[in-house]
Amino acid sequence: MSSTASLERKQKKSIREISPIDVYKFLPKTNCRECGESNCMAFATRVVNGERVLTDCPPLYTDQYQDALLHLTELLSPPVRTVVFGAGTTGITIGGKYVLQRHEFTYQNPTPIAIDVHDLLPDEELKVRVRQIEQFSYPYIGRKLSLDAIAIRSVSGDRETFRTTVKKTVDSTSLPVILVSLDPAVMEAGLTVAGDRKPLIYAATKDNWNQMAELALTYQCPLVVFAPQNLPLLRSLVRTLLEYGVVDLVLDPGTAADNGLSETIHNFTAIRTAACRYNDDLFGFPLMGVPMTVWNGEEISEDILKWREAVTASMLLTRYADVLIMHSLDGWVLLPQLIWRFNIYTDPRKPISVEAGIREYGKPDRDSPVLVTSNYALTYFTVESDIKAANLDCYLVVIDTGGLSVESAIAGRNLTPDSIVAALKDHNVGSLVSHTTLIIPGLAARISGDTEEASGWSVLVGPKDSSGIPNYLKDRWPVRS
Numbered sequence: 001m002s003s004t005a006s007l008e009r010k011q012k013k014s015i016r017e018i019s020p021i022d023v024y025k026f027l028p029k030t031n032c033r034e035c036g037e038s039n040c041m042a043f044a045t046r047v048v049n050g051e052r053v054l055t056d057c058p059p060l061y062t063d064q065y066q067d068a069l070l071h072l073t074e075l076l077s078p079p080v081r082t083v084v085f086g087a088g089t090t091g092i093t094i095g096g097k098y099v100l101q102r103h104e105f106t107y108q109n110p111t112p113i114a115i116d117v118h119d120l121l122p123d124e125e126l127k128v129r130v131r132q133i134e135q136f137s138y139p140y141i142g143r144k145l146s147l148d149a150i151a152i153r154s155v156s157g158d159r160e161t162f163r164t165t166v167k168k169t170v171d172s173t174s175l176p177v178i179l180v181s182l183d184p185a186v187m188e189a190g191l192t193v194a195g196d197r198k199p200l201i202y203a204a205t206k207d208n209w210n211q212m213a214e215l216a217l218t219y220q221c222p223l224v225v226f227a228p229q230n231l232p233l234l235r236s237l238v239r240t241l242l243e244y245g246v247v248d249l250v251l252d253p254g255t256a257a258d259n260g261l262s263e264t265i266h267n268f269t270a271i272r273t274a275a276c277r278y279n280d281d282l283f284g285f286p287l288m289g290v291p292m293t294v295w296n297g298e299e300i301s302e303d304i305l306k307w308r309e310a311v312t313a314s315m316l317l318t319r320y321a322d323v324l325i326m327h328s329l330d331g332w333v334l335l336p337q338l339i340w341r342f343n344i345y346t347d348p349r350k351p352i353s354v355e356a357g358i359r360e361y362g363k364p365d366r367d368s369p370v371l372v373t374s375n376y377a378l379t380y381f382t383v384e385s386d387i388k389a390a391n392l393d394c395y396l397v398v399i400d401t402g403g404l405s406v407e408s409a410i411a412g413r414n415l416t417p418d419s420i421v422a423a424l425k426d427h428n429v430g431s432l433v434s435h436t437t438l439i440i441p442g443l444a445a446r447i448s449g450d451t452e453e454a455s456g457w458s459v460l461v462g463p464k465d466s467s468g469i470p471n472y473l474k475d476r477w478p479v480r481s
């Protein structure tokens with residue numbers, strides 16, 4: 001960015017500066033509980049925490065509160081606008097960011113990853129690739145991580161060829177699509193068969209913005225603005241398109257790998273800083289990163305290109321891409337992105353947890369061991385996977401530790417002899433087995449004595465790492481008196 005002096009600054013409170021009172025004073029204040037909260041103040045508090053939205057308060061949407069609603073909408077609008085592409089329930093919302101740093105406020109709207117197909121792919125290859133994109137999925141601590149969209153590129157430059165490929169693609173998938181061509185005539189051919197799917201149009205440039213703007217307005221689709229490595233031009237195009245009446249914009253400031261990666265990240269950071277710190281309206285739009293540009297570079301081995309694509313995607317996910325287009329479908333390229341995205345977009349204030357309770361593995365009987373663990377998702381799924389991998393027949397008591405790991409829960413007194421006793425009682429564990437022996441995690445060793453005393457059960461200290469459970473049970477179970 002050349003100078004912050006050129007930013008379109010305006011005074012607006014950041015989300016962290018908005019207090020519940022700021023919201024409360026515009027609510028109906030009837031405490032009617034239609035929102036499910038005990039009163040309007042409780043609702044206001046949850047709104048500023050990002051846990052509830054205005055639409056959860058039906059009375060606010062009656063004529064009587066029109067002005068209040070307008071005020072609240074303005075007050076709570078994020079500095080980075082939201083844009084939706086895709087139709088109906090499969091639509092994807094991007095942007096809607098309130099802050100620059102994740103620790104300031106939970107990031108909203110995880111970055112969708114689109115994989116490309118193009119219009120010179122033979123029919124069978126197109127079909128297979130679309131199926132691979134749809135079926136790519138990885139189970140991760142109780143969630144299913146998957147890909148989100150398909151970017152259909154015109155390589156032929158031919159209208160009919162592009163139209164046919166777009167038609168075949170949208171007929172074979174319900175995933176949202178991005179149409180990619182800088183030629184407005186080719187783009188229109190694609191829109192004639194996919195316009196009702198509300199694709200993201202890629203892209204308006206300094207040379208074609210007028211025709212692309214017309215297409216975006218005609219088909220009511222969001223539009224990407226592309227000005228590689230030229231932020232003043234990007235601003236100018238955004239201003240022009242807004243004046244033209246196109247408001248659903250996505251910004252692509254250009255993605256360059258290798259020597260250009262530093263400038264790319266700088267540009268993304270400058271744009272997001274301008275939006276979030278200075279309320280710069282012209283840069284307050286979602287950002288598109290295109291890691292697949294690495295494939296346009298020098299002729300080198302495919303593995304190195306894939307590695308570059310993975311590195312570029314990870315950096316853009318961090319700084320501050322709201323949507324990505326990638327090419328590689330290899331697990332080792334995509335999984336790091338999906339897991340990284342999952343972590344970035346998880347609320348840092350809420351540990352990822354699973355439901356507390358009793359779980360059964362294999363075919364446990366009255367002589368089977370009873371193990372204990374915490375309800376921190378990562379701990380729980382690791383323990384579960386070790387138990388399943390060894391085909392053990394056992395019970396697992398999952399204690400509600402507030403989503404903390406065993407070690408943290410012990411230190412914070414979220415896992416205590418009393419909480420273990422309560423769980424044994426709540427889940428009636430004594431009725432499931434004929435013994436009274438409990439195996440607690442090795443990291444909970446220091447509460448073994450007190451647990452024994454409080455529960456009346458014999459307490460064994462298991463391994464510190466759940467990978468040791470199978471061997472531990474082989475050596476120690478059944479307990480010999």
Ligand code: SF4
Pocket residue numbers: 027028029030031032033034035036037038039040043044056057058059060
């Ligand atoms: Fe207050 Fe609206 Fe909730 Fe009713 S629904 S209690 S008016 S916030």
